[in-house]
Amino acid sequence: MSQASTTKSAPPRGVPGVVYHWVADLGQVVLGWVVALGDLTLFAGRTFSWMFTRLPLRETLVPNFYQIGVLSLPVVALTGTFIGMVLAVQSYAQFRLLSLETRLGAVINMSLVRELGPVLAATMLAGRVGSAMAAELGTMRVTEQIDALASMGTNPIHYLVVPRFLACIFLIPTLTVMADFMGVVGGAFYSIGILGIDSHHYWIHSQNFVGGYDLFTGVFKSVFFGAAIALISCYRGFHCDPGAEGVGRAATQAFVYSFVSILALDLFLGILLDSIYLLIWPHLPRLV
Amino acid sequence: MSQSADRPERPEPVLRVRGLCLRFGSQEVLREVSFSVFPGQTLAVIGESGCGKTVLLKSLVALIRPQRGEVWFHGHDMLALGDRELTQMRLRFGFVFQNAALFDSLSVEQNIAFPLRRQGNRSEAEIRRLVRRRLHEVGLPESVLAKKPAELSGGMRKRVGLARALAVSPEVILYDEPTTGLDPIMSDVINELILRTQLRENVTSVIVTHDMRTVQKTADRVLMLYPLGRLRPGEPQVLFEGTPQQLQQADDPRVRQFVRGEAGQRLQELDETAV
Numbered sequence: 017m018s019q020a021s022t023t024k025s026a027p028p029r030g031v032p033g034v035v036y037h038w039v040a041d042l043g044q045v046v047l048g049w050v051v052a053l054g055d056l057t058l059f060a061g062r063t064f065s066w067m068f069t070r071l072p073l074r075e076t077l078v079p080n081f082y083q084i085g086v087l088s089l090p091v092v093a094l095t096g097t098f099i100g101m102v103l104a105v106q107s108y109a110q111f112r113l114l115s116l117e118t119r120l121g122a123v124i125n126m127s128l129v130r131e132l133g134p135v136l137a138a139t140m141l142a143g144r145v146g147s148a149m150a151a152e153l154g155t156m157r158v159t160e161q162i163d164a165l166a167s168m169g170t171n172p173i174h175y176l177v178v179p180r181f182l183a184c185i186f187l188i189p190t191l192t193v194m195a196d197f198m199g200v201v202g203g204a205f206y207s208i209g210i211l212g213i214d215s216h217h218y219w220i221h222s223q224n225f226v227g228g229y230d231l232f233t234g235v236f237k238s239v240f241f242g243a244a245i246a247l248i249s250c251y252r253g254f255h256c257d258p259g260a261e262g263v264g265r266a267a268t269q270a271f272v273y274s275f276v277s278i279l280a281l282d283l284f285l286g287i288l289l290d291s292i293y294l295l296i297w298p299h300l301p302r303l304v
Numbered sequence: 305m306s307q308s309a310d311r312p313e314r315p316e317p318v319l320r321v322r323g324l325c326l327r328f329g330s331q332e333v334l335r336e337v338s339f340s341v342f343p344g345q346t347l348a349v350i351g352e353s354g355c356g357k358t359v360l361l362k363s364l365v366a367l368i369r370p371q372r373g374e375v376w377f378h379g380h381d382m383l384a385l386g387d388r389e390l391t392q393m394r395l396r397f398g399f400v401f402q403n404a405a406l407f408d409s410l411s412v413e414q415n416i417a418f419p420l421r422r423q424g425n426r427s428e429a430e431i432r433r434l435v436r437r438r439l440h441e442v443g444l445p446e447s448v449l450a451k452k453p454a455e456l457s458g459g460m461r462k463r464v465g466l467a468r469a470l471a472v473s474p475e476v477i478l479y480d481e482p483t484t485g486l487d488p489i490m491s492d493v494i495n496e497l498i499l500r501t502q503l504r505e506n507v508t509s510v511i512v513t514h515d516m517r518t519v520q521k522t523a524d525r526v527l528m529l530y531p532l533g534r535l536r537p538g539e540p541q542v543l544f545e546g547t548p549q550q551l552q553q554a555d556d557p558r559v560r561q562f563v564r565g566e567a568g569q570r571l572q573e574l575d576e577t578a579v
Contacts, residue, residue: 062387065387066387069388159403159405159408160401160402160403160405161405161406161407161408163362163367163399163401163405164399164401164405164406164407165407166365166367166391166394167365167367167394167397167399168394168395168399168418168419168422168468168472169391169392169394169395169419169422169423170391170418170422171387171388171391
């Protein structure tokens with residue numbers, strides 16, 4: 017290291033100097049990202065390794081399952097209901113022009129189970145639980161509680177991260193199903209109850225259009241969203257900078273990074289699942 | 305392990321630290337720090353704030369991993385152990401943190417019982433009995449057991465932290481600034497508790513402190529670190545190693561300045577930066 021610093025020449029002046037600093041700053045940022053990504057991967061690896069070597073303690077599992085699953089249910093259900101209704105409001109005018117309003121059910125329900133249900137449930141989870149986890153673990157890091165855990169023969173990843181990870185991946189599918197269900201109910205309530213669409217045809221078209229694979233797609237994707245939320249949030253908490261500002265930044269970044277990963281994962285998993293669909297049923301007409 | 309041959313007359317050290325080097329980014333914190341702690345001995349690590357004392361203490365149980373160096377404990381290099389072995393090995397240490405680091409979500413009783421439950425070989429009745437015993441040893445009433453750490457005063461939290469570290473009867477206790485932030489009376493109570501623990505359990509202790517009364521009262525040996533920013537490249541970071549009596553008679557002006565608590569030329573630096 018000392019050799020590198022002695023051979024380093026002074027930066028040039030003027031315009032080349034500006035470019036020099038610009039490239040150096042860019043390199044620094046990119047390097048920071050690569051290091052953080054590598055760190056996160058190692059963190060995920062350690063979490064998996066502890067998950068399979070020793071069972072998590074009941075005393076850590078139950079509160080996390082309650083906090084992450086049960087307490088998130090009302091807000092996810094409410095979001096789902098409103099999104100279902102909003103879809104009905106937004107699509108009705110166009111479908112009415114084509115006299116296809118009974119097809120509204122098909123469109124609303126398909127959008128919900130494939131995309132909006134899982135993504136919204138995951139977003140709510142990232143906002144409600146992800147930032148809280150980062151803030152809680154961040155405070156524990158800053159006040160040396162994570163060090164205290166480690167010093168008492170307890171692996172902090174096994175004690176703190178594994179139960180949160182398990183709660184996220186096991187409960188996010190149920191939250192997704194809840195968001196789907198309440199969205200379907202909300203959409204149907206608005207379409208049939210308020211817009212006066214014929215209920216028989218509304219449901220028949222939905223039933224014909226939305227298949228089991230669509231429901232599976234949404235639920236399958238949600239497991240990956242849950243894993244991303246848990247790992248990113250816990251990682252940010254574990255690597256929190258000292259002070260109130262550090263904890264605040266960890267909480268914000270946990271949400272932002274989780275949200276971006278949810279959307280990126282959604283795209284790639286969507287492509288993957290579509291390819292699998294085509295592989296299994298190559299002759300069936302594509303529905304989306 | 306093989307180094308034991310060169311000191312046949314002395315017992316095998318409990319902790320043998322060799323050439324610890326640590327840096328955070330571009331900032332060098334520890335440079336070639338080496339020392340040994342023998343069974344039953346109490347080593348005080350002193351030095352001004354920011355000289356790397358706490359980092360050194362945390363390195364001993366690999367809570368922080370130095371870039372270079374070895375920490376030998378019963379034939380194992382703590383810094384080379386894997387996650388699982390390290391978790392087991394750390395149960396033989398007790399760590400008293402600067403701000404106690406009690407778990408806020410747990411009661412005092414659950415905090416002290418925490419390391420006992422982690423060992424997993426005791427009945428609930430035995431754990432309850434041990435928790436009460438440790439609490440009495442640090443002079444706290446049973447009424448605090450149900451309280452949360454946030455409801456306790458600083459001195460009480462420190463004592464609960466000590467009770468928690470002692471719970472599993474560790475072989476080595478590491479104290480991180482045990483008297484910092486306490487009033488003089490409570491500081492003396494803590495010093496007394498450290499001394500009693502030493503006599504009763506015959507443990508080996510490493511105390512990181514800048515309180516000279518703690519050093520005089522509890523330590524058998526003293527190690528003084530100096531901030532690397534104030535040293536020339538290549539100068540040793542350990543300014544002094546010896547008994548507390550030798551510390552009082554040390555020739556090095558930097559050691560004398562610390563022992564007497566004099567600002568010295570730092571006042572000049574203060575004026576220079578103000579200008």
